[in-house]
Amino acid sequence: xxxxLDFGKVLQGExxxxxxxxxQTTMVLFVLSWIFGxxxxxxxxVVRAIEFRPTQLxxxxxxxxxxxxxxxxxxxxxxFGLAVVLPDVVNDYLNDIGAEIGYAxxxxxxxxxxxxxxxxxxxxRSIHPAQMEAARSIGLTYLGAMRWVILPxxxxxxxxxxxxxxxxxxxxxxxxxxxxxxxxxxxxxxxEEQSFRIFEAYGIATAIYMLISFAIMWLSSAxxxxxxxxxx
Amino acid sequence: xIEFDGVSKWYGAVRxxxxxxxxxxxxxxxxxxGPSGSGKSTLARTVNRLEPIQEGTIKIDGTDIHxxxxxxxxxxxxxxxVFQQFNLFPHLSVxxxxxxxxxxxxxxxxxxxxxxALLMLERVGLADxxxxxxxxxxxxxxxxxxxARSLILKPQVLILxxxxxxxxxxxxxxxxxLLRELSSEGITMMCxxxxxxxxxxxxxxxxxxxxxxxxxxxxxDLFFSSNxxxxxxGFLSSIH
Amino acid sequence: MLEILxxxxxxxxxxxxxxxxxxxxxxxxxxxxxxxxxTFPCAVMIALARTGQSRPFKAVASGFVHCxxxxxxxxxxxxxxxxxxxxxxxxxxxxxxxxLAIVIYQAAYLGEIIAAxxxxxxxxxxxxxxxxxxxxIPTTFRVILPxxxxxxxxxxxxxxxxxIKESSLGSIIAVSELSYVMLQVNSNEVTKPLxxxxxxxxxxxxxxxxxxxxxxxxxxxxxxxxTGRVVxxxxx
Numbered sequence: 001x002x003x004x005l006d007f008g009k010v011l012q013g014e015x016x017x018x019x020x021x022x023x024q025t026t027m028v029l030f031v032l033s034w035i036f037g038x039x040x041x042x043x044x045x046v047v048r049a050i051e052f053r054p055t056q057l058x059x060x061x062x063x064x065x066x067x068x069x070x071x072x073x074x075x076x077x078x079x080f081g082l083a084v085v086l087p088d089v090v091n092d093y094l095n096d097i098g099a100e101i102g103y104a105x106x107x108x109x110x111x112x113x114x115x116x117x118x119x120x121x122x123x124x125r126s127i128h129p130a131q132m133e134a135a136r137s138i139g140l141t142y143l144g145a146m147r148w149v150i151l152p153x154x155x156x157x158x159x160x161x162x163x164x165x166x167x168x169x170x171x172x173x174x175x176x177x178x179x180x181x182x183x184x185x186x187x188x189x190x191x192e193e194q195s196f197r198i199f200e201a202y203g204i205a206t207a208i209y210m211l212i213s214f215a216i217m218w219l220s221s222a223x224x225x226x227x228x229x230x231x232x
Numbered sequence: 233x234i235e236f237d238g239v240s241k242w243y244g245a246v247r248x249x250x251x252x253x254x255x256x257x258x259x260x261x262x263x264x265x266g267p268s269g270s271g272k273s274t275l276a277r278t279v280n281r282l283e284p285i286q287e288g289t290i291k292i293d294g295t296d297i298h299x300x301x302x303x304x305x306x307x308x309x310x311x312x313x314v315f316q317q318f319n320l321f322p323h324l325s326v327x328x329x330x331x332x333x334x335x336x337x338x339x340x341x342x343x344x345x346x347x348x349a350l351l352m353l354e355r356v357g358l359a360d361x362x363x364x365x366x367x368x369x370x371x372x373x374x375x376x377x378x379x380a381r382s383l384i385l386k387p388q389v390l391i392l393x394x395x396x397x398x399x400x401x402x403x404x405x406x407x408x409x410l411l412r413e414l415s416s417e418g419i420t421m422m423c424x425x426x427x428x429x430x431x432x433x434x435x436x437x438x439x440x441x442x443x444x445x446x447x448x449x450x451x452x453d454l455f456f457s458s459n460x461x462x463x464x465x466g467f468l469s470s471i472h
Numbered sequence: 473m474l475e476i477l478x479x480x481x482x483x484x485x486x487x488x489x490x491x492x493x494x495x496x497x498x499x500x501x502x503x504x505x506x507x508x509x510x511t512f513p514c515a516v517m518i519a520l521a522r523t524g525q526s527r528p529f530k531a532v533a534s535g536f537v538h539c540x541x542x543x544x545x546x547x548x549x550x551x552x553x554x555x556x557x558x559x560x561x562x563x564x565x566x567x568x569x570x571x572l573a574i575v576i577y578q579a580a581y582l583g584e585i586i587a588a589x590x591x592x593x594x595x596x597x598x599x600x601x602x603x604x605x606x607x608x609i610p611t612t613f614r615v616i617l618p619x620x621x622x623x624x625x626x627x628x629x630x631x632x633x634x635x636i637k638e639s640s641l642g643s644i645i646a647v648s649e650l651s652y653v654m655l656q657v658n659s660n661e662v663t664k665p666l667x668x669x670x671x672x673x674x675x676x677x678x679x680x681x682x683x684x685x686x687x688x689x690x691x692x693x694x695x696x697x698x699t700g701r702v703v704x705x706x707x708x
Contacts, residue, residue, distance in 0.1 A: 003558065068633070068680035069673045070640035073651060077673060080658060080665035134319035137280055138333045139309035139385070148336050152323045167541070174544035178644055185546050198555050206547050213542030230367035231322045232374075 003199070010200040015191050022187030023208060025101065029173040029183060032105050034166060037112030044117035049124070059117070066114030072178050074111055078103040079179040104176035112169050116162055123158030124150065128231075156229040163220035170216055171209070184208060233258040233420060234279065234389065238288035241274060241444075248274050249285070250444040256422060258388075261415040263431040264424045266441035267467060272424045275441065276391050279422065280311040292389070309337055312382030316394040318374040320366040320381075327353060327362035330381045337385065349384065356380045356410055372403030376410055383414075390414065392423040426471060432456055440464050473667045480657050484675065487648050495648030497675060503567065503649060504636045507574040511582055511635075512628075514575065516621075518583030520612065523590045533583070540580035545638055548573040553645045570642045570649075574635055582631050589624035590616060626691040633683045637676065650675060 010016070048059045066074065079100065083091050094102070127150060135145035177186035188205035192198050234256040241249040248271050256262050264272040277283040278290060281297065281304050289296050297307055320329050327349050334345035353359045356376040361369055369377070375395055382390060395411070396404045408430050415421055415434050425431065431438050431452060438455045440448040440463065448461035455464065477484075487495020494502075521533035540548075552569035593616060601611040621628075643652035654672040658665055 064681060065673075065677065068637075068677045068684060070637035070651070070676055072640045072643070073669065073673050073676060076651075076655075077666075077669045081669050084663070084665055128319075130315065130317060130319045131321065133282060134315060134321070137282060137308055137313040137315075138381070139305045139307075139337050140333075141305050144336055148332060149321055153321070156323060171544040174546040175641075177546065178641075185544065185550065188547075189550065192550075192554065198558060202547065202550050202555060206543055206551070209544055209547060210539065210542040214538075217538070217542070229322055230365065232367050 005199060006197070007200050007204065009195060010191060010197050010204060015195065018182075018187045018191060019184070019204060019208075022182060022184035022205070025181065025183040026173050029101065029104055029108065029176055029181070030170050033108035033112060033173070034169055036105065036109035037116060037169070038162075040109065040113035041116035041120060044113060045120040045124075048117070048121065062110075063114040063118060066111045067118075071107070071111055071172055072175050075104060075107045075175060075179050078107045100176070100179050100181045104173075104179060104181045108169065108172060108176070111172075112165060115165050115168075119158045119161035119165065120154060122161070123154040123156075126157050127153050153229055156227050159227055160220075160224045163216075163224060167213060167216050167220065170213060174209075233293055234422075235291040236275075236288070237291070239275075239278065239285050239290060240287035241271075241278070241283065241285045248444050249278070251288070252444075252446045253288075254439065254446055254449060256420060257436075258420055259418045260436045261421040261423065261434055263435040263438045264422060264441060265426065265428075265431065265438060265467070267470075269443075270441040271444040272439075272441045273393050274444075276393050276422055276424050279389070279391050280308050280313050282313070305337075309333070309385050310387050310389065312379075312385075312387040312390040314375070314378050314382050314390070314392040314395050316398050318366075318371070318378040318398070320374055320377055322366050325363050325365055326358065326369065326377050329366070329377055330384055333381065333385050349380075352380045352384055353377075355383075357406075370403060371399045372406045375399065375403075375407050379407075379410060379414075383419075387419075389420045389422070392421070392425070394424050394426070396425065396427060428456075428468065428471070440467070442467075473671065476657070476661070476664060476667050476671060483653055483657065484650070484671070487653055493648060496653045497650050499567070499648060500636065500639050500650040503571055503574075503639045503642065503647070504632060507571050507578065507635050507639070508628075508632050510571065511575045511578045511631075514579040515582035515586055516617070518579055519586035519590055519620075522583065522587040537580045537583060540577060545573065545577045546641060546644065548577055549641055549645060552576075566642070566645050566647045570639065570645065570647050574638055577638070578631060578635060581634075582628065585624055585627040585631065586620065589620035589627070592623060593619055623694060626687045626694060629683060629690060630687045633680045633687070636680055636683070640676070 010019070044059050044062065047055050050056075082103065086094070091099075131149055131153065132145055135149040136142070140148065173183055174185040176183050177189065180186070182190075184205050188201045192201040195201065236252050236254045239249055239252040240247065250271075252275060264276060266272050274283055278285050279292075279297075285298055290298055292307075292310075296302065320326075321332070324332065327346070330352055331342070331345045331349040334340045334348060335342065338345075350359060350362060353362055356379060358369075358373055358376055358380070361373060361377075366374060366377070375398075379390075379392075379395070392411070396407050399407065404427070408427060411421075411423065411430070412434050423430075423435075432455075433452075435452055437449060437451055439446055440455075440461065442463055448455075448464055450460065454460065456468070460468075483496060485496050486498045487493065489495065489498070518533045518537065521529040522537070524530065549570060552573040553566060556569060556572075557563045597615060597619065598611065601615040606615070639649055640651040642649045643655055646652060651672065654668055658668045661668065
């Protein structure tokens with residue numbers, strides 16, 4: 001095989017810069033989608049906990065849509081679909097400022113919110129009903145019992161699943177390449193096309209993904225251990 | 233002080249409490265017993281409104297506690313309740329469990345609440361376990377913590393729903409010993425239990441329920457004598 | 473929306489077929505089922521290595537699982553599609569590279585699901601088999617796996633849902649599965665992206681939602697069988 005590995009070719013000048021930009025975009029996608037997703041997940045969980053059929057059904061529909069349609073298609077819907085709904089002026093402006101990343105953040109955040117709210121919900125459901133009863137028997141109000149007894153247990157119980165979602169989200173940011181967001185895998189593909197350095201380009205991108213994923217995995221297992229709720 | 237007057241309760245079509253009328257005087261210790269499904273736990277749970285009733289009234293010091301206007305949370309702060317399964321909060325340490333009512337109902341700071349809680353733990357003999365988590369203490373210790381938690385707001389009434397039924401036999405004694413001490417200190421107590429030794433020595437009166445009915449009520453002397461109600465005699469021989 | 477369905481409905485279902493290669497929903501299903509079928513034995517091997525006694529096997533399986541989990545599926549697809557042909561020296565059809573990437577990726581996930589199924593069995597099962605004098609092979613294939621695999625049937629069906637969704641990444645390397653076909657339709661009909669991607673999303677939704685309903689139905693059925701077993705044990 002006449003192929004000589006030469007990582008120096010890719011790890012310098014313009015290519016290095018592209019990789020670093022890619023990493024930065026990946027992290028922006030990851031962090032912002034995570035924060036928005038988590039906040040929205042909490043809102044969805046609360047709304048679904050309120051005994052009002054129409055809003056409960058709405059949240060359920062939201063969750064099922066995001067769980068049963070591929071993330072890539074969810075990105076397409078925002079990217080291609082929103083453009084026709086918005087007036088041209090807005091679209092031109094959005095394209096000037098690089099709207100792809102905005103669409104990607106919205107789509108990824110909504111998707112994660114759906115999954116995370118389900119994790120919270122199953123966390124809540126695995127708390128024994130007697131915990132609520134005991135909290136109320138002390139004289140706490142319903143909201144007080146939620147605040148001081150149920151939720152502190154629910155988030156601990158949901159934590160491992162939420163951390164799992166975090167890793168999936170990090171890897172999922174690569175799908176934004178599908179709508180042209182110049183994140184890490186997009187840059188790797190671009191560098192490969194420009195330089196024909198297939199193994200170097202994908203090798204470096206893969207290594208970076210693994211490094212960050214391992215960090216997330218390590219942190220996840222540390223946090224899960226630290227906050228594990230031990231119930232007899 | 234606690235007055236049941238014609239109390240009835242249904243689960244759907246099933247009547248679980250039938251026209252119960254009885255009184256508990258201040259400072260009395262009442263033991264509720266009877267076969268399973270007799271309604272004794274349900275009756276105990278109506279006193280702090282964990283169970284609603286459909287007919288009759290329950291009054292504490294003359295106040296109808298099942299009235300719509302009654303503030304249920306205020307009612308419950310005046311009544312300690314101890315569960316069969318302890319129901320400690322697993323995310324909180326022992327002392328935090330005991331302190332929770334002070335912090336979240338009396339709105340005390342941790343600093344204010346801590347001495348009271350530690351004193352209470354000492355009272356139940358568990359000062360050394362203050363920082364342990366519920367998962368790391370024994371069943372008997374858990375129940376003593378639960379009792380400490382139920383007493384921390386200085387309730388006038390303590391209700392116990394089979395407090396020793398979930399315990400290994402060797403741990404029953406420590407909990408009963410504590411209950412005996414509490415009883416002699418003058419708190420009004422209603423205790424659902426199968427521990428007939430405890431009933432004989434500690435209670436002022438024993439209520440016997442069967443099929444949701446309060447069929448017999450007597451002081452221990454009479455209750456355990458040969459002149460007792462025939463149902464009681466059957467019940468006593470069945471649990472021995 | 474009806475117009476689009478009338479005009480492109482057949483394409484959505486089978487792609488260019490019969491005038492060209494099979495594509496669309498049919499190809500999505502073929503890719504997904506083929507991926508699951510090929511993944512299954514690999515996943516069983518990984519699960520056995522993960523739960524077995526041999527340290528080297530354990531280490532290799534655990535290393536594989538952790539590494540695969542640390543990489544986005546898209547990167548695996550790039551490797552398989554762009555790099556693999558150079559390594560082996562001849563081109564491969566994009567559909568096969570997609571299946572290969574999904575199999576590697578899913579082997580790690582399905583392997584963990586099956587491993588959890590094996591670990592979920594009571595120790596008594598293994599001990600009872602050993603007490604009867606059964607060796608490793610019969611214990612594994614006659615006692616452990618039949619029970620463990622039965623218990624994880626819902627998890628396996630659920631992975632099929634995941635694989636169907638993952639196969640949409642084929643559109644990035646021009647595999648003419650469902651998503652790719654609809655992207656083509658979208659570039660023909662530039663003014664109706666909402667309808668087109670609405671139809672696309674709805675197609676996936678119906679498929680995956682039906683499968684996830686089936687999953688929870690299976691879960692309930694299997695859970696009730698399991699409690700049945702526990703009751704029998706308790707009585708005995």
